[in-house]
Amino acid sequence: MAGDLTRAAAEELLADLVAIPSVNPSLDSAGGGESAIAAFAVQWLRARGLAAQLEEAAPGRPNVHAAAGAGGRDLCLYAHLDTVDAGAMEIDPFAGAVAGGRLYGRGAYDMKGGLAAVLMAAAALAAGGPHGGRLSVALVADEEYASVGADAYVRVHRPAACILTEPTDGRLVLTHKGFVWLEVATRGRAAHGSRWDLGVSAIGRMAPVVAALEAFDRDVLRARQDPLVGPASLHCAVISGGTGVSTYAAQCRLQVERRLLPGESAHAAAAEIERIVRGAAPDAEVAAYFSRPGLVGGMDAPVSRAVLAAAAAVTGTEPTVEGAAYWTDAAIFAEAGIPAVIFGPTGAGAHGSVEWVEVDSVVAVARILVEAARRFWA
Numbered sequence: 001m002a003g004d005l006t007r008a009a010a011e012e013l014l015a016d017l018v019a020i021p022s023v024n025p026s027l028d029s030a031g032g033g034e035s036a037i038a039a040f041a042v043q044w045l046r047a048r049g050l051a052a053q054l055e056e057a058a059p060g061r062p063n064v065h066a067a068a069g070a071g072g073r074d075l076c077l078y079a080h081l082d083t084v085d086a087g088a089m090e091i092d093p094f095a096g097a098v099a100g101g102r103l104y105g106r107g108a109y110d111m112k113g114g115l116a117a118v119l120m121a122a123a124a125l126a127a128g129g130p131h132g133g134r135l136s137v138a139l140v141a142d143e144e145y146a147s148v149g150a151d152a153y154v155r156v157h158r159p160a161a162c163i164l165t166e167p168t169d170g171r172l173v174l175t176h177k178g179f180v181w182l183e184v185a186t187r188g189r190a191a192h193g194s195r196w197d198l199g200v201s202a203i204g205r206m207a208p209v210v211a212a213l214e215a216f217d218r219d220v221l222r223a224r225q226d227p228l229v230g231p232a233s234l235h236c237a238v239i240s241g242g243t244g245v246s247t248y249a250a251q252c253r254l255q256v257e258r259r260l261l262p263g264e265s266a267h268a269a270a271a272e273i274e275r276i277v278r279g280a281a282p283d284a285e286v287a288a289y290f291s292r293p294g295l296v297g298g299m300d301a302p303v304s305r306a307v308l309a310a311a312a313a314v315t316g317t318e319p320t321v322e323g324a325a326y327w328t329d330a331a332i333f334a335e336a337g338i339p340a341v342i343f344g345p346t347g348a349g350a351h352g353s354v355e356w357v358e359v360d361s362v363v364a365v366a367r368i369l370v371e372a373a374r375r376f377w378a
């Protein structure tokens with residue numbers, strides 16, 4: 001029923017969402033992807049008066065866009081449709097079992113709880129008629145892998161602000177880190193293992209690079225602190241080189257991840273790493289091959305103030321305001337010029353073997369979204 005923000009309604013909707021597997025096929029080749037859950041969401045929203053449609057983010061990878069109201073500022077409510085795989089779970093991942101006020105299953109916490117809250121809030125806002133604002137719903141594919149869904153969404157839609165309901169246990173997250181990935185390559189000279197006079201090991205040439213990067217992380221990056229998200233960091237993540245024990249290694253490759261503070265430039269961070277690497281191995285090649293910015297936000301954005309005030313009004317307590325170390329699609333919205341905040345339900349087990357969300361926290365988030373939208377539009 002439209003506008004029904006009750007525990008019973010949340011439990012029923014959540015169980016339906018968990019029962020539709022939406023494992024990201026880029027993470028697990030057996031994963032069915034977002035098509036079935038996207039079709040369910042479109043039907044669910046249409047039945048409650050929203051104009052909802054599928055939008056293909058990539059072949060076979062649909063987003064859902066829905067809208068209600070006209071005129072005024074466009075507030076977007078976001079959830080991602082995909083989950084990680086369920087292979088190592090210790091519970092039935094799709095049964096939606098409920099015990100002790102918790103609903104269990106793959107994606108219950110990350111983030112079908114938030115998805116249920118978005119759907120319920122959208123239905124309630126649409127049922128309430130015009131509010132002097134416009135509502136958009138962004139349900140996107142592929143957050144758990146390459147975020148093709150969010151990238152595609154912001155290419156087409158430009159809401160005035162966005163609330164993402166990734167699980168935050170009732171905290172308001174305004175800022176988070178970004179990252180840049182680099183590959184470093186050193187070359188040696190292949191030779192028979194007995195030919196010390198001819199051979200040069202590329203792995204040996206990489207060793208001072210690893211040591212220099214570790215020292216840079218420890219001595220320099222750890223001192224760069226953001227008050228909400230903590231220090232910058234890097235780590236040597238993957239290394240490979242050599243072809244056999246009796247051959248001097250001709251090549252060695254190292255993948256490095258550098259986590260960026262909010263507002264830090266990926267380009268500048270990569271250039272800095274290149275200088276460190278060159279200092280340790282002048283002939284090494286360094287290439288940055290992928291990056292995502294951090295989320296830059298603050299309490300000055302109207303959407304931040306609306307969510308804070310709404311949470312205080314609904315729960316009686318102001319939520320904790322914090323930054324996060326992990327990355328989310330919020331940064332894609334913010335980079336597109338759309339202020340974005342993260343506020344979602346309570347639970348545990350994201351990507352883990354036992355995942356659950358507290359049903360009452362889903363209802364609370366739905367109510368807070370409704371209240372935040374009214375404040376944002378006022």
Ligand SMILES: [Zn+2]
Pocket residue numbers: 080110111143166167
């Ligand atoms: Zn998530």
